[in-house]
Amino acid sequence: MRRVLSVFLFLCLVVGTTGCGGGGQTTTGKFTIGMVTDVGGLNDQSFNQSAWAGITKVKNEQKADIKALESKRDEDYIPNLTRFAREGRSITWAIGFKLDKALTDVSNSFANQKFGIVDSNLGGKIPKNVVAVTFKEHEGSFIMGALAGLKTKTNKVGFLGGVTSPLIQKFEAGYKAGVKAANPNAEVITAYAESFGDATKGRSLSKNMFNSGADIIFQASGGTGKGLFDEVKTREAGKYWAIGVDMDQSFLAPKHTLSSMIKRVDKAVYDISKQTKENKAPMGKQVEFGLKENGVGYPESTKNFVDENVIKQLEDYKQQIISGKIKVPSSL
Amino acid sequence: MKNTTLKQNRNSALLTSILSILLGIIVGAILMLLAGYNPLVAYQALLGSAILQPFDLGETIRTTSPLIFIGLAVALAFRTGLFNIGVEGQYIVGSLTAYLVAAKVSLPTGIHALVAVVAGGLAGAAWAALPGLLKAFRGVHEVIISIMMNFIALYFSNVLVRTWLAVGKDSTDKIPPTASLRIGSLSQLFAGARIHMGIILALLAVFVFYYLLWKTKLGYQLRAVGYNRHAAEYAGISVRRNIVLSFLLSGFLAGLAGATELLGTSEYIAIQDAFIGIGFDGIAVALLGANAPVGVVLSALLFGVLTYGGGNMQFVAGVPFEIIRVVFAAIIFFVAAKISFRWGNRKKGKAYA
Amino acid sequence: MLNLLTNLVDVTVLYATPLILAAMGGLFSERAGVVNIALEGFMTIGAFSAAIFTIFTGSAWIGLLSAVVVGILFSLPHAIASINWRADQVVSGVAINFLALGIAVYLVKRMYNGSAQTPVVPVKLEQISIPILNRIPVLGPSLFEAYPTTYLAIAIVIIGAVILYKTPFGIHVRAAGIHPAALETAGVSIYRVRYIAVMISGALAALGGAGLSIAVGSEFNQTTVAGQGFIALAALIFGKWRPGGLLLAATFFGFSVGLSLIGQIIKLTNYVPSEVLSMIPYVFTILALAGFVGRAESPASLGKPYEKGSR
Known part of the structure; x- marks a missing residue:
């Protein structure tokens, strides 16, 4: 009992010496x-x-x-x-x-x-x-799939996933549909690391996929995907490619990154926050950002290694998805 | 006579703990100063946010209760001379099983929660059975098997959630209210915090832990095995039986931690990409608490305050949360070094050379 | 088929390398009687320093060297606590693990503006190919076109075995773990032997960690090591505290990881969930231990602090 008491007293002492601040300041008026x-x-x-x-x-x-x-x-x-x-x-x-x-x-x-x-x-x-x-990650992933389907020389491309889960399978489903649409003969190898932070596993899986004949791999696996870039960098440039996710990841392997599926979270959050300030935010609603809203897409750097003619085809797919002519599946 | 030495030991243990905590906090402060942060502001933010507001106090207690269970689980195994590094896995299957009972069985309010809690504990015990049995009968080191069982538990939970419990989603639905450990009035008392019955159960477990280990024959045997395996064997105590029992009981406690967290705090299971690390926190709690019941409660409370308050420290003072881990490390380290003990001996001029 | 086998060996080597290095470190410390649950922490601090020093000096070799130095420095608190202060060695190891991850991530955030990971290192340790040998089918591409850390790991197992069994120091290490009092009677300082052994463990485990951040991977973040120190500890025990044994154990673990990854590539996931495939290395390890390996006899004085003048 004495022990309990003295520790309690000690804690009080610490609170006392460091002062009892805190508490929430309220912010009024300002946005x-x-x-x-x-x-x-x-x-x-x-x-x-x-x-x-x-x-x-x-x-x-x-x-x-x-x-x-x-x-x-x-x-x-x-x-x-x-x-x-x-x-x-x-x-x-x-x-x-x-x-x-x-x-x-x-x-x-x-x-x-x-x-x-x-x-x-x-x-x-x-x-x-x-x-x-x-x-609509599946829409952006579809474009990446189409790109991979058009660029592959081996007719084999890979998908590297993080933890198997509906969100990641959304990427996989769109990607596969894109590959199929652009190149019906191409095969997709899929691998999940069951982790978003295991670069070694990401690397081993990428290596295995490349060794099994894939020449382009799209990753949707967080930190695990760093392993893909580590692996592709050790291979012949212009022959083996990585496709990044979320942001332009070409900085991770500048000579080996074909493109990245960009998710414009910044734009979405910016738009909605601004609308909130103007009291125009669609409260109580779901707002979907797809290809049409420029919420998903690919970066300028794609043009470094992809010629105009292929870009044109990608833009064509994009228009067909926006117009509803192509329906991209969002699950497997 | 015996009583006075006991008291002296206790006092020195207390002095060690307090000195270690103080030194740990100072180490943290030095690191903050070196990196250009203001430690006073940081610690003030930490404590202020952990205990001053009712909501935060409730959440701090909520953070503390699983740490008590896990700390007891580790401590119990240590008392038998075993290292249960598998509490993380036992915690995972505990919460998984509690969820299954909560979601797939319907029972009246209260009883439902109770059954789910017990089921979670039993699942934890079952998960701990393998390392215990292999240790007892095949002499396989419990540390390896436990580490392997942790990984298996993580993947096992994920595959069940993905393919059965939450098809097409990343997490399950919430459990029905009949199985919840939350109590409206208790939450209201703490401004809506998720404090729940888990803390009561945890304190109950502390008492049972004490009673079991020090007031029953089984407890005596468990401790005897931990104290000296060969002597225990010689005295006619079955070492194998006690090793298995120790692991079962330890797993049961870890399973309870998982079950109460699920039924009281999260109320759903999500696909997890990595361990949450509560196992290692629990090991630290047990060690800091000297594997003693009251010690575990106090060190769990300290960890709870630091963990919950640490988030706010970053918010207010910009200090990365990781400094809390360094403070933990320093505290444990100083406890390990029995800092006050050495200090006392130094004064008598008897340094350990 | 040949392709699959090549892949399998490749993953085995990739995964086994850091485990072998760290487990060899653990070997010295534990054979000398000091429990080393701190391998995880040493690996973490090694991975961190290797990345940071590589970034600042532009040389991966300096990065590797710095990991060794920092690893040794980091092993000193563990040595002081468990040897001089006769502290509980498990406790001190747990503290080191907390400290390593805490300090490493704290510093990364401080240095890189709150970022959870270091930038990608500008240069890495590159694979070194050994001509002719690298043409051997299946084994060649992975064993003889490997990272320097892999060659180091193999060399350290051999050198370590020689030191442990053929040199006076090795005899002292083993004696310190079995009957320290007898060694002291023979006029050898137990403290000195154990200090050196713990420092070796810090150095080697840090080397294993460094391989993760500047060879196989190219940055440090808080999941870079993620439990591999504990797997290395398991490999050490699995290998019964012997260099050859831990080499086999680490290889076995790497091989099982390889199997689980190959399963993904050959589309086993159509029949078995990917999570279940991921369990393979852990299940196999348990089966191997339960079925074939069995009893692990630790060094007799493991974990027991030595008090001068005691018997």
């Missing part, structure tokens, strides 16, 4: 944005980083007050979202489908606050104070 990352953290070279870039742009243009909270574990989502909601942020962003259930809970407890979520439609049940942003 304020909060952003909660998933466990990937702020500078994940993926959607969190992209979202933060969009929010930073709002800050620069609209003089908003912005702040981000990184989540370390899934359990952190609720406290982090709550922290912003208590502060009364004009809009609080939840980045990543992993936050879907947490956002549903918090947005119900703070019905007067506005929230946004990226990569989830909350199972179709979107509260009135939430805007759900999703991307």
